Amino acid sequence: MACRAARRAAGERKERMRCDEAAEFVSALYDGETVTREAAAHIGACAACQARLRDYIEMGVELRRIASLEIPDEIPDNVAAQTWATKAVRQGAVQTWWRKGWETMRIPRFAFAAMVAGILVLASGLALTRVRARSEGSVLLLRLAMPGSDQPVQCPLSTVDKRWQSCGESQVKGDRWYSFDVRLLSSNNGRVRLGTRAASLPLNEGNKLSSALEQQTQHVYEFSPEEPLNVDVENFGSIQITGEWMDHMPQLVGVQEVDPGPNEMRVVAPLLIRDKQVVADFQGASAFPDKPGMVVMLNAPGEGKFLFSLTRMPDAVEGKVNLNRITFASNGQHYTLLSGAPITRAQQVWIRHDAWLVSDSKGNAPQGFIMSVYNMNNAPAGLK
């Protein structure tokens, strides 16, 4: 009816434009553009088109209003530079030089901070093994101090990349498995909400740990790196969680030097290769036994259980070490364990290969792959 009225009121010549045809011209008019004479005549006489124009005006005003709330009146003094400066200062060694340079530099501060951060990274021994910056956003590096362990578990959590928002640890204590995981739920101005779960199962049910964990109630905690968090796990003990913010996802967590230490093995995201075919990919999983008697266990469904030790074990074969790979033969087949980093200073390791798989009470093979580190001297009979 509004458009029929517009046609009657047009007068001089018959108006044939419909509102749906005129709509895009309304948008152009709002943007300050001129439009065709036909569109202008229609819009001038059409209540519906004028209502559309008023809506655009109101929408535009409201958009600018909420934008005004978003955009600060003035930016903090080189926020980006401050952030990068803080991280550089944490390096410690060049603190004095940094502060002096800050006062006298002649290039933009944040650019300078970026260059210095790069120089610090390259100069420190950590860079070659540890840092390949990825810009997924803030990373919270948690350290989980497990009961009875002097080596905290490091757990990087990304606020942006969902692939890196949870981690966990499983350990044997007595005749039971204990599994603990922590998940990043949300972040807000340096404080985060963490969800934790814990599960415990008899030793022979280790393959059910993952599903048992998923069924547990998640406990939620507010966490800030400045305040250690203690989480009590029934019959296991207290796990202390500390952390720090990083500007990148570390590529090698817990590794300080490229060269392994004495008595240390490093197995980083390994591939198990049999006769030139990859039969197991432990993507993202790593193990760093560093005490005499500690071993690495790989449980590869379809292949069996492998124990890697720097000391000779009963029924073990000798494997040759070449930087980041171990080659050995078992049951007439040739295997290679390919690691993402140099494995050990030793030239040989000992490998025990069992066709036995960790299966459940019904004899079903486990889902997925597992890696664990434990001390052979204290390992329960079923795991030796």
Add this chain to the structure above:
Amino acid sequence: MADDLETDLETWQRILKRDPEAFDGFYREHAARLTAFLRQVTGSRQAAEDVAQETFTQMWTRPNGYQPERGALKAYLFGAARRRAADWWRRQRPTEPVEEKTQGQGPGAELPSLMSNALQQLSKDQRMLLWLREVEGQSYAELAEILGVPVGTVRSRLFAAREALREVWHAERPGVLPEKGKSA
């Protein structure tokens, strides 16, 4: 307009000569608005800050990309940021950023509003286009440069984005219905 272009050219020439004060001023003038724009595009405050930093770093380390005859310096900056945000999106999918909660008033705080909610229901491309036009005041020509499309396409996409927002916005407002015209 001519004065603005002249100012842009002068600023850029100083930046090309590695003038820190010129770049600092350029950063201060645009950083906050650029970050707010990227917040709309990425949906993440942290990602917005990261992409903004990357964009400015790129501008400093590789300043030769700007061509004054093609448009304003601000349009070039926002175009570069948009491309970086697109790269960020490609790296993110199918993941989603961690939910960010903001509370209270003050710079950076996000107040719930019908328009905010309605805006979030649009595609990121539509949000980006409306923000560049309504908030940043980019012209059709500048938008065409930023998006790499003809001016006519800018016009039709703006119309489509406005209609999408209008429909959602009206749906969010109880008791208010959009007045629709009829055909002949």
